[in-house]
Structure formats: C-alpha cells, structure tokens
Ligand SMILES: [Zn+2]
C-alpha cells in the first residue's frame with residue numbers, strides 16, 4: 001500500500017515535470033511557428049516584379065481585358081474602365097499634325113484578374129505604355145515566378161523530364177534575377193526576345209512547366225555570394241568549354257570544362273558537313289578573303305576536337321586565316337568544334353596506328369576514343385577510314401556502316417596516351433591536304449551544338465531520364481555553385 005502510494009506520487013510528479021517540459025518546448029518553438037506562419041501568408045514578402053520590354057517601338061497596339069479592367073495615369077488615377085472582353089486601341093494618327101493620344105505620358109493598363117491581352121497574346125501582371133509622338137514602348141510588369149511560367153518552355157522542350165525542367169527553371173530564374181535593370185535605360189529589366197529570354201506569356205505556359213516553377217520557387221544559383229551567369233547550350237558533344245576560351249575575358253570558376261557522357265544519344269553529338277572549295281571561295285568573298293584555288297587547309301585549335309580558333313587556308317592568293325566563328329556563321333555549322341577530313345597523314349603515322357576491325361566489339365578504351373582524322377579515298381564517297389585516338393593509343397578503323405557511336409571523346413589533356421610514337425596532336429586531323437593539286441572539297445567532322453559553355457541541355461534531358469535530381473544536374477555542369485532561396 002505504502003509502496004503503491006509512493007508510486008502514485010512519483011507518477012504525478014513525473015507527469016507535472018513532463019507538462020512543464022512540454023510548455024517550455026512550446027514557448028521555445030513559438031517564434032519559429034509564427035515565422036513559419038508568416039512565410040505562408042502570401043505577399044508578406046512578395047516576389048520580385050520584373051519589367052519586361054515587349055517588342056520594340058509600337059506604332060499601334062491593342063489591349064483586351066478578358067475580365068474587365070482599367071486605365072490608370074502616372075499619378076495613379078483611374079481614368080477609364082473596361083468591361084469584360086472590351087478592347088483599348090492606340091495608334092499613331094494616320095495624318096500628320098493630328099494629335100497623338102496620351103503623347104508624353106505613361107499609361108498603365110490593369111486587368112481585373114491580373115491578366116491582360118496585348119495584341120494576340122495573353123500576359124499576367126499589367127502593362128505600361130510610354131507614349132511619344134514616334135510610338136509606344138510597352139512594358140509588362142509581372143511577378144518573376146509568373147514570368148518564368150511563360151519562359152521555360154521556350155528554352156527547353158516542355159516534354160523534357162521533370163528534373164530537367166527544374167534545372168532549366170533555376171537557370172532561367174537566376175538569369176532573370178541577375179538581369180534586373182539590364183534594359184535600365186529603357187525603364188525595363190529584360191526584353192521578351194532571344195537577347196534576354198524568349199517570353200510569350202500565358203500562351204507559352206505548359207502543364208508540365210508550372211510544377212517545375214513551383215518546386216523550385218525562389219531558388220537561384222550563386223557563386224561567391226552572387227547570382228551566376230547561367231550559360232547553357234543545346235549539346236556539348238562530349239565536353240563543355242571554359243568560358244574564357246570561348247568568349248575571352250576573365251575565367252569564371254563556375255564555368256569550367258566538364259566531360260559530359262550524357263548527350264551521346266542526342267542530336268548533333270557528332271555531325272559532318274562537306275564544303276566545296278568553290279562554296280568556300282564564294283562565301284569568303286563577302287569577308288574580303290579572295291582566292292580561286294585552295295591548296296591546303298588546316299585548323300588552329302588548342303587541342304584536337306577542340307573549338308577551332310582559325311581555319312588556315314593555303315590558296316593561290318597566299319595564306320588566309322579565317323576565324324572558326326566566321327566559318328560557323330557562313331555555313332551554319334552546329335558549333336565551332338570540328339576537325340578536317342585528312343588526306344595529309346604520313347605513311348609512318350598510319351603504319352603506327354593499330355588497325356581495328358570494323359566489327360570489333362566496343363570496349364571502354366574505344367568508348368573514350370576521339371576521332372582525330374578521316375582518311376578519304378574518294379571525296380564523293382566520304383571517309384573510308386577513320387583515325388581514332390583511344391586510351392590505348394592511336395587506332396585506324398574502317399568507316400562503320402551506321403553512326404559512329406563507339407567514338408566518344410578523350411577527356412583530358414594535350415598528350416596522346418599510350419601512343420606508339422610521340423607526335424604533336426596539332427599535326428594530325430587538322431590538315432586537309434598537302435600537295436600541289438587544288439582541293440575540291442573540305443570534309444568537316446564536328447561535335448556539339450552551340451557555344452558549349454555551361455549546361456548541356458541534351459545531357460540535362462538524359463540525366464533527368466536517369467533520375468538525377470535538378471540539384472545534381474546543376475552541380476554537374478556548374479562548378480563551385482550553391483543554391484540559394486530568395487526570401488519570398
Ligand atoms: Zn534583352
């Protein structure tokens with residue numbers, strides 16, 4: 001009995017202790033809970049508003065209000081209201097001397113449900129029109145998250161895997177956030193064209209993209225505390241490039257060369273083009289490079305299968321250097337990373353190369369191979385043999401019947417691994433021909449599509465399919481970066 005009473009007393013004592021402990025914990029948690037509740041209330045910290053310049057100078061425009069709306073002047077006074085579906089038309093007067101409506105003013109057009117239609121496209125947010133006697137500049141004021149809904153689909157296909165879409169969304173948000181005031185002299189942050197990011201408003205929104213925007217809400221990529229320059233391209237073709245090697249300027253720690261095995265199955269991983277000497281001569285005439293006979297062509301590049309700095313042409317009018325970017329532009333090449341089909345390899349080099357049977361099974365060393373030259377027997381038939389550089393040395397092989405999937409890219413360095421004879425990579429695969437007979441045609445073998453700096457989109461799509469998270473995808477292509485959530 002005595003014992004049981006003591007036990008009861010102990011239980012009561014323990015109970016009250018627990019109560020006190022729980023109260024203390026609750027009090028400790030209270031401020032956190034309040035802060036969490038505050039964060040959940042919309043617009044306590046509202047998302048940044050982006051000012052998007054819509055097109056160039058408008059000599060006329062039409063705004064439709066799907067749910068009704070109003071026009072407001074600079075001082076914030078409502079001067080006109082519109083019924084559901086009503087339209088506001090503005091245009092420069094046809095005849096000179098006629099009064100320009102709202103000349104010298106800024107007018108604001110609001111929709112009742114925060115949506116207005118400019119000409120044919122529907123946009124979230126509201127519009128501002130700065131009117132002069134030459135026309136109107138139109139700016140869409142829109143929340144950054146709503147803006148992204150109208151952007152991401154134009155930057156990467158909306159049918160891409162969810163994590164790939166999220167990676168692209170973080171890129172687009174980082175770009176938008178870092179580009180505030182980029183068009184400051186025009187009273188805007190960004191424009192709606194490829195100069196900044198293509199933005200088509202509600203018409204570009206997709207059911208697959210909205211969840212990617214929501215899942216990454218407020219998240220941007222930073223390096224050294226600053227939003228990064230989020231460069232990306234369609235396909236790197238096996239390896240991305242350092243920013244300074246492509247665009248010049250200072251090297252950025254987060255835009256470093258990355259070996260990418262993921263874009264292999266995408267388009268333009270490898271590509272070939274033939275350019276006749278006649279077409280080259282004709283196209284270069286516009287660049288003030290005049291010749292009629294081409295005897296030799298060679299490439300200047302930091303290393304094989306790297307971006308071409310110059311194409312050096314030996315012609316009847318002397319030696320001309322043409323920038324790789326110029327050749328890319330003139331012939332609409334997917335990238336400036338290419339080598340030339342090579343008829344100038346010496347017998348010794350070919351003899352030193354290890355022959356590979358046409359149907360030899362793939363192995364790892366071959367998967368990491370880099371094609372350095374194509375030996376062309378007959379220009380009309382394309383390359384019959386290819387010289388490839390593998391982890392186990394230089395190899396020679398017949399042209400495969402189908403695509404060249406076994407050829408990847410040797411990831412590193414300027415040296416030729418395991419090669420029987422040392423030779424300078426610059427001597428191989430960079431020269432079209434030596435000799436006295438004029439060249440008829442250049443065979444070009446390239447990799448990748450775009451500038452090849454930053455994120456590779458073809459790789460991103462493949463990584464998404466393989467269930468990499470968007471954080472992993474971004475960390476793979478951008479070095480030394482962190483994700484940060486903006487406070488809204
Ligand atoms: Zn722009």
Ligand SMILES: [Zn+2]
Pocket residue numbers: 235236237238239260261262263264456458459
């Ligand atoms: Zn890639």
